[in-house]
Amino acid sequence: MLQQVNGHSSGSDAQGGGSLRKDLQKFLSGEAPLHQLDDLTKVNPVTLETVLRCLQARYAADTFYTNAGCTLVALNPFKPIPQLYSTALMREYHAAPQPQKLKPHIFTVGEQTYRNVKSLIEPVNQSIIVSGESGAGKTWTSRCLMKFYAVVAASPTSWESHKIAERIEQRILNSNPVMEAFGNACTLRNNNSSRFGKFIQLQLNRAQQMTGAAVQTYLLEKTRVACQASSERNFHIFYQICKGASTDERLQWHLPEGAAFSWLPNPERTLEEDCFEVTREAMLHLGIDNPTQNNIFQVLAGLLHLGNIRFADSEDEAQPCQLMGDAKCSIRTSASLLQLPEDPLLETLQIRTIRAGRQQQVFRKPCSRAECDTRRDCLAKLVYARLFDWLVSVINSSICADPDSWTTFIGLLDVYGFESFPNNSLEQLCINYANEKLQQHFVAHYLKAQQEEYTVEGLEWSFVNYQDNQTCLDLIEGSPISICSLINEDPVPPELNRLLQQSWDPLLKVLFPTDPEEQPSGQSRAPVLTVVSKFKASLEQLLQVLHSTTPHYIRCIKPNSQGQAHIFLQEQVLSQLEACGLVETIHISAAGFPIRISHQNFVERYELLRRLRARTSSGPHSPSPDERHSEGSPCTEAATLQPLLQDILHTLPALSQAAATLGDPAEATPAPVCCGRTKVFMTDSMLELLEHGRAQVLEQCARCIQRGWRQHWHRKQERQRQAAVLIQAAIRSWLTRKHVQRLHTAATVIKRAWKRWRIGMAFLASKELDGVEEKHVSPVPLSTGSCLLPQTQSSLLAAIIRLWPLGLVLANASVGVQGFRRKLVVWACLQLPTGSHSSYKVQTAQEQAGITSIRALPQGSVKFHCRKSPLPYADICPEPSPYSVTGFNQILLERHSLGHV
Numbered sequence: 001m002l003q004q005v006n007g008h009s010s011g012s013d014a015q016g017g018g019s020l021r022k023d024l025q026k027f028l029s030g031e032a033p034l035h036q037l038d039d040l041t042k043v044n045p046v047t048l049e050t051v052l053r054c055l056q057a058r059y060a061a062d063t064f065y066t067n068a069g070c071t072l073v074a075l076n077p078f079k080p081i082p083q084l085y086s087t088a089l090m091r092e093y094h095a096a097p098q099p100q101k102l103k104p105h106i107f108t109v110g111e112q113t114y115r116n117v118k119s120l121i122e123p124v125n126q127s128i129i130v131s132g133e134s135g136a137g138k139t140w141t142s143r144c145l146m147k148f149y150a151v152v153a154a155s156p157t158s159w160e161s162h163k164i165a166e167r168i169e170q171r172i173l174n175s176n177p178v179m180e181a182f183g184n185a186c187t188l189r190n191n192n193s194s195r196f197g198k199f200i201q202l203q204l205n206r207a208q209q210m211t212g213a214a215v216q217t218y219l220l221e222k223t224r225v226a227c228q229a230s231s232e233r234n235f236h237i238f239y240q241i242c243k244g245a246s247t248d249e250r251l252q253w254h255l256p257e258g259a260a261f262s263w264l265p266n267p268e269r270t271l272e273e274d275c276f277e278v279t280r281e282a283m284l285h286l287g288i289d290n291p292t293q294n295n296i297f298q299v300l301a302g303l304l305h306l307g308n309i310r311f312a313d314s315e316d317e318a319q320p321c322q323l324m325g326d327a328k329c330s331i332r333t334s335a336s337l338l339q340l341p342e343d344p345l346l347e348t349l350q351i352r353t354i355r356a357g358r359q360q361q362v363f364r365k366p367c368s369r370a371e372c373d374t375r376r377d378c379l380a381k382l383v384y385a386r387l388f389d390w391l392v393s394v395i396n397s398s399i400c401a402d403p404d405s406w407t408t409f410i411g412l413l414d415v416y417g418f419e420s421f422p423n424n425s426l427e428q429l430c431i432n433y434a435n436e437k438l439q440q441h442f443v444a445h446y447l448k449a450q451q452e453e454y455t456v457e458g459l460e461w462s463f464v465n466y467q468d469n470q471t472c473l474d475l476i477e478g479s480p481i482s483i484c485s486l487i488n489e490d491p492v493p494p495e496l497n498r499l500l501q502q503s504w505d506p507l508l509k510v511l512f513p514t515d516p517e518e519q520p521s522g523q524s525r526a527p528v529l530t531v532v533s534k535f536k537a538s539l540e541q542l543l544q545v546l547h548s549t550t551p552h553y554i555r556c557i558k559p560n561s562q563g564q565a566h567i568f569l570q571e572q573v574l575s576q577l578e579a580c581g582l583v584e585t586i587h588i589s590a591a592g593f594p595i596r597i598s599h600q601n602f603v604e605r606y607e608l609l610r611r612l613r614a615r616t617s618s619g620p621h622s623p624s625p626d627e628r629h630s631e632g633s634p635c636t637e638a639a640t641l642q643p644l645l646q647d648i649l650h651t652l653p654a655l656s657q658a659a660a661t662l663g664d665p666a667e668a669t670p671a672p673v674c675c676g677r678t679k680v681f682m683t684d685s686m687l688e689l690l691e692h693g694r695a696q697v698l699e700q701c702a703r704c705i706q707r708g709w710r711q712h713w714h715r716k717q718e719r720q721r722q723a724a725v726l727i728q729a730a731i732r733s734w735l736t737r738k739h740v741q742r743l744h745t746a747a748t749v750i751k752r753a754w755k756r757w758r759i760g761m762a763f764l765a766s767k768e769l770d771g772v773e774e775k776h777v778s779p780v781p782l783s784t785g786s787c788l789l790p791q792t793q794s795s796l797l798a799a800i801i802r803l804w805p806l807g808l809v810l811a812n813a814s815v816g817v818q819g820f821r822r823k824l825v826v827w828a829c830l831q832l833p834t835g836s837h838s839s840y841k842v843q844t845a846q847e848q849a850g851i852t853s854i855r856a857l858p859q860g861s862v863k864f865h866c867r868k869s870p871l872p873y874a875d876i877c878p879e880p881s882p883y884s885v886t887g888f889n890q891i892l893l894e895r896h897s898l899g900h901v
């Protein structure tokens with residue numbers, strides 16, 4: 001292999017070859033093992049040979065993706081590696097803080113585009129241009145990227161929206177088998193070669209969830225319907241219906257087992273793509289129901305039968321060519337399947353109608369055999385191309401989101417690679433033209449624009465030569481004379497269109513509606529569109545879309561043309577590297593600055609990095625630009641930005657240092673950054689560093705805000721707590737006051753009632769006792785009138801109060817003392833004046849039991865109550881209080897109380 005590399009000469013002279021060998025030796029003596037170089041810009045020196053060896057070493061080590069500056073080089077492994085595309089790996093790239101630090105992968109590109117959309121940095125919309133020659137792995141790559149977005153762009157919050165997103169993703173993924181069945185075919189280079197270009201627009205909503213998609217197709221190779229190179233096949237769908245139809249369907253579509261069709265070469269070769277059921281299932285998911293599907297397959301069967309129509313040479317030019325062999329049967333079957341009238345079908349194939357002259361006179365000219373064949377093929381191509389376009393529109397209506405529901409998109413462009421066969425058709429020219437256009441977009445966007453911008457911005461830059469394909473494009477599309485303008489002829493014969501408009505078939509009626517603008521003569525007023533003009537217009541439109549997006553490039557490389565794993569053919573790879581200008585790309589990427597940000601945007605985004613500087617700077621305080629502003633110096637916008645810019649750029653060493661201490665020594669040396677006249681130029685690693693620093697500052701700010709908020713929240717909580725305590729205390733004291741007031745009122749009420757009751761009771765008792773007195777005792781005769789003198793009365797009362805207990809005791813104690821003696825004792829006890837005994841009377845009530853009380857009546861008598869007093873009130877009279885003696889009732893005592901006295 002080394003021999004091959006060293007021996008390879010890419011057109012350079014012997015001297016150049018010698019220096020390259022030297023370069024290679026220098027490179028080979030490098031320390032890093034080749035297969036470990038993740039980025040081709042790191043090979044030194046960057047030459048085709050060194051790049052090639054690096055790719056080969058990586059391929060041998062089963063490492064299929066390598067960065068080449070702004071481009072990702074994808075080598076086709078030609079063997080299944082499930083773990084390389086697992087959902088777990090997709091999530092790993094999605095969750096990685098810096099996916100660029102992981103191994104190069106298409107998921108890195110996918111994730112980068114997704115993050116770009118999220119960051120909203122203009123241009124927000126992204127496009128991934130997947131290019132490479134047929135069989136290099138473009139479709140595979142696009143499919144994997146779609147799966148990647150289906151996984152990462154579908155993390156909706158609610159279950160319902162999750163289901164919607166899942167359904168949309170399923171539909172988008174289901175569009176693949178349908179488009180591949182109708183648009184892919186087995187070629188010499190690829191068993192599943194896409195015979196059309198496609199741009200898939202994945203539509204994302206504000207939350208970056210996939211809400212829908214739209215597919216735009218380019219130039220289907222419709223020639224394949226009627227003409228296939230030897231060892232190649234027609235579109236997969238024809239084989240699928242012939243192999244997978246049920247017995248009933250075979251009868252319905254006139255496809256008997258083992259039937260031979262001239263447009264179905266190599267039917268014996270069975271591919272995994274021949275699975276009819278998968279296509280039908282996917283069509284069903286896209287909303288194409290079974291009757292419509294049957295209608296489609298019936299039309300396709302009609303085309304197969306059309307292909308079996310053979311014409312014989314006509315001996316007389318004035319006579320139409322006759323059908324050969326069993327072609328009559330074929331035309332009948334074809335007419336019946338396409339629901340066309342049989343005779344007009346045959347006539348349209350055999351006879352050309354020419355309109356000429358002022359009156360548009362119609363001339364009918366029988367066609368030659370070759371012309372008949374061409375018209376037959378043209379009819380089939382026309383039907384198939386319309387059917388394919390209709391399918392794409394059905395797919396779009398099924399997967400396209402409401403325009404209001406999406407805001408951004410990621411576009412995936414999967415275009416056919418350069419093609420060159422021994423016999424090339426118009427399609428090959430168009431395919432190669434498309435590739436030249438895309439290469440020019442890459443050159444214009446990346447190589448040319450970048451270098452020109454460096455010069456305009458005043459950066460020191462030594463220009464890297466690249467292959468500009470503008471002259472090639474001028475040849476194809478330039479004006480006034482170019483290949484396109486010369487071949488811009490050969491529209492479809494109008495009688496074919498008119499014939500198909502006569503069909504009763506529901507599908508063909510949709511595909512070929514009657515043109516309302518058509519003149520009675522059969523001419524349409526619409527401008528005639530040729531294949532080339534249509535293709536050119538759609539290509540221009542595509543490039544406009546690409547120009548409005550941030551492009552990302554994936555170059556698929558085919559290590560060998562046999563599609564074999566573990567085989568790396570250097571010559572074949574080298575030609576692909578040369579064709580896509582990869583070495584120039586690497587050169588510019590290695591030396592250049594892929595990131596360009598305007599001063600204004602740079603300052604706006606990274607101004608907060610100055611905080612880092614303020615914290616780390618130990619030198620004398622330099623006035624901040626704001627402070628300088630406040631000094632009032634009149635300055636232009638640019639002059640205002642400059643100091644800010646410088647301030648930000650001065651933080652870079654600190655940032656690099658911080659990154660190095662965090663364990664990435666490569667970051668210790670500040671990544672290159674250049675300040676142009678209006679823009680800041682930098683490398684990816686510089687951008688990464690800045691973003692890292694910005695994230696750090698934002699995190700600190702967030703922490704600071706959190707801390708402030710927490711403090712504020714705690715203070716607020718504390719104030720609220722104190723206020724609550726105050727309110728509680730006030731309410732409690734108010735409640736207590738209310739309660740006490742109520743108690744007080746109640747006590748007053750009770751007191752009043754109690755007093756009233758006591759008075760009442762005392763009155764009743766008094767009345768009762770007085771009543772007894774009245775019954776038993778006649779009023780005491782008083783010496784002076786009917787009542788005692790006030791002085792006598794009061795002294796008597798005082799005596800009674802003072803001495804009645806003694807009297808009571810004596811009265812009780814001297815049970816044996818009777819009559820007058822007893823009275824004497826009582827008088828003595830009561831210290832009644834003996835001389836005046838006639839003025840009051842002492843009476844004891846001691847008939848049945850012991851004395852329970854003594855009562856000195858105002859009339860001058862003292863009354864003793866027996867225990868078994870018949871009085872209902874006097875006995876229950878409340879306890880007397882020393883302060884509330886209001887009458888004699890209070891001295892009534894129970895006998896047992898007397899014992900204690």
Ligand SMILES: Nc1ncnc2c1ncn2[C@@H]1O[C@H](COP(=O)(O)OP(=O)(O)OP(=O)(O)O)[C@@H](O)[C@H]1O
Nearest residue numbers: 078079134135136137138139140190192193194416
């Ligand atoms: N990453 C991969 N891993 C495994 N096999 C792959 C990978 N990429 C491509 N292949 C194989 O290579 C074949 C060709 O790939 P693909 O159809 O994607 O090529 P292409 O570039 O789209 O070709 P065309 O332009 O003809 O459509 C696939 O059928 C598949 O077998």
